[in-house]
Amino acid sequence: MKNRLVAIFSLIVGLITAQQQAYYQQEASYKMEIDVDAANYSYHGNQEIKYTNNSPDELSVVYFHLYWNAFKPNSLMDQRVQNQGKNADGRLTEFGSSKLASIPKNEEGSQTVNWIKQNGKLLKFEVQETIMKVYLNEKIKPNSTTTFTMDWDSVVPKQIRRSGRNNREGVDMTMTQWFPKLAEYDYDGWATFDYVGREFHAPFADFDVTIKIDKDYVIGAGGILENPSEVKGYTENPTIKTDKNDKATWRFTAKNILDFAWAADKDYSVETFIVPDGPKVNFVYQKSEKTQFWSEAQPYITKYFQLMNATFGRYVYPTYSFVQGGDGGMEYGMCTMILGEARSLEGLLGLMIHEGAHSWYQQMLATNESTKPWLDEGFTSYAEDFVMNALFPKDDMPNPFYNAIQSYVRFVKSGKEEPAVWLADHHDNGTAYTVASYTKGELFLVELGYIVGEENLSKILKKYYQDWNLKHPTDRDFLHIAQQISGMDLKWFHHYWINTTKTIDYAIKDVKYNDDSTTITLVNNGEVPMPIDFSIFTKDKKTVNYHIPLNMMRTPKTKDYFGDFQTLNYWNWTTKEYTLTIPYKKSDLQILGIDFSQRLADVNPENNFLEVK
Template identity: 25%
Template structure:
């Protein structure tokens, strides 16, 4: 209903009339629309939320059956580019049906309005959906086609079977397959029923096209069932000739799913991952279970197209597997996903530190008055830049910071434990915090409080370096409010380096200056704070001392 006239929104969008509830039946009883504030049965809509009042109360452990007839006009470009259509040959259908609100153990029914910016919070379910399409139109969607031979032409099915066993691209549909009776199965009625079945997913989305190319291959996802053999998923790349950069997109998806399965320690659980080019609808990308809609990227770069693939596909882990509340805490999936994206890019494009892009994005806003706290509800950030920083770049940077703080082994163990513990569940921020505290064996509450509930910045400065008998005294001043340990790299006259550290406890005790004496075998020529750039220091100009 965000597309309805008069709907409250925090970003502009096309007005199409929204969703019309034509008939609502609960446990066999047809309900009538109730007036706002009325007592009794029926159903009523307010904004993007509808309330169904059951004829009889529902006790714990009981179930209810709802039947809803509804209508929805597809906007040409849905809010945020999340759905739509382009020309007369391509449709992308998402967020198009009445979705069940989540009832969780923290807030009960989560009924926050959808305003257009912060995204969704959905439970897990099973879906059995049939699309009725004209012949010549091909559909892709969340779930599997139980009988592809019923809708696809025999040559296309044969190519599909080859792609399921191929590590290199198979072109399932080419321009020669466009048109009725070519890519689709024979039909006497001129129409075909495309049935998709999916289990344990939080949503479904579909794309239909009559002039899209289809590239596919398999990708390894690890050992799903512990039988000692590798498992695979199919990656599909759906694109039009107007988006030539997409000719390599299958490879981007193949690597991203493979890498993320290894990186998260959680094998990709779904049978396929389908990337759909949606130029004219979407500029960036948007995620759905097993599906993503991405812009044509004609004016961007190959690294940009890989990066958006890695980002959207990383969403298959959060929020698709780990089902956080995107409406309130967008950072839990966007920050995690941005972190995962940088890690994937570091492997696909080695030799660069892609995480520094998030770092610089966060640092830039610290020099303004626009930054909002990460824990501020996502729809109530000051503006788009504040939302982007609090949801994407800052939480991604903080995960890299944690990686440096805890060390690779401990960090990955905690990170992967969080995903394992909360797969197909609904964690809140405190569940993430608790998991890291638990697995690391450390009380990191100072870290969570400082970085997630405040906009304090880190600014550690070398105030003085002095040679003393038997060592070098280094004085560090804390010019910011965010505490972090001080990690020092000392360069000696012979070129060798030494490491030293001032624990974070020094700052937690209220000190603003701390010093340390390091036993050095020779004179020191350079001292640098956080030489490896793990920590988000807002001013690195004062992090280095050099002997003149």
């Protein structure tokens, strides 16, 4: 009887644990009315938010982000830049000092919440710079919806990073991270990271946004413009309707996106084209000699969406806007803000393609980029290099990711590398963050393709999209799919590549030429064990490939894009050396080496090849 009770208790605990860990995601619906005072770079806003708690937890507080409160002297962002000194993000510094420290009082950003109500009743709240904590009168029970209403005033900050007024390209207002936005709540709790310059996370939401602004302005935004014939820029001879203050009304809607962003300028032009079997695309920018490449970019952007749809999964939204925002590039729901001026067509497209690819890796596959920046920046960089190689093939590169590998190797040798597992805003060195998140995140997929084979990698990426688009996946979810499709154990690789700064360094240690064969000894001089692809190139111009699987994989790869190969015995990760004998004598051989495809991120590749003389 006792054993039976123990078994029943274990079953109940197991069911409760499974229920607690079951996937869920919160929902929000915003309805906003915004009145812009363009002359004073400010606006008044009110919004109604319907918030659905799909978690199993009862919520007694909610949190909002107030990003613009960071744009002032002595803010957390300013303190972070000053503390980092020469290691800070160069876009936030000038002459070695923080740009935020010198923002004039009348150009500081602010988001001042006048009041917030839940179901019509006022709520108590406290503002912790860029985070607002709201104490609820009525707890939000699991699987229930509540309604918040809010009234606030904002001052558009001087543009230092992403958002702001009168940027260096002459755009009047770049309105990103511009409204009080609900924080995400998931199994890890509330995502309430202070804004100190980097990444974001939010629940999927619907938006219905009405903006009143001086009639001479043109707006570029994510979402669908519902009244294009009543505003400037989108149709010929519009009938602009104005109120008593000579303001036009713009209305945008969007469903199931993470954020709504917009920009406004009197000199914007709008070019629109439709991707076959894809979205309607808007180019919103200031036409000039410095932006001459925008019009030339249109056919490339059409091919870009088609390539992304075929390779990584379909773009699910009806529109996409590329908007000249004046600072770097940053992705938002159904749009991106980018620098408009470019020195070349390829340079402009590289920026458009990277930021646009975030529609897949961060917007549709909405990972938490504050905690796992490599999952969105790295995967996006992989897609960028893949597409750019298709649009602008380079004959001198062995694979599309060769330059990323070289960049990584150079930085490793600087001794400044930091682990990719670190939180986005908590890297000590700005370049180390870039390498950890963008480069190592990209090479996570490159090395994975080397391990499992390119055909399997393609299947993994498509399955990842199929299972997780319009959700919030984690690296654990991705790894589960990768192991499922490849049949391999890959936890060791994820650990070494993401959690450590250990490096790959294999070499040819010794070659012994026999009468009718050749014996090669390979050595692992590094700290990261990997499977090895070893190849020979014969005097009669034939390539012969061998695959040495790593024992921790448990299953060897069966195919790859370099052709047929012979699978050899496992190389145990605890063994430093490995010896193989091939049925070719010295006179048969021209070149032998590790990784002819040059996908292996080996920090000392010069000892991977041997020319037989």
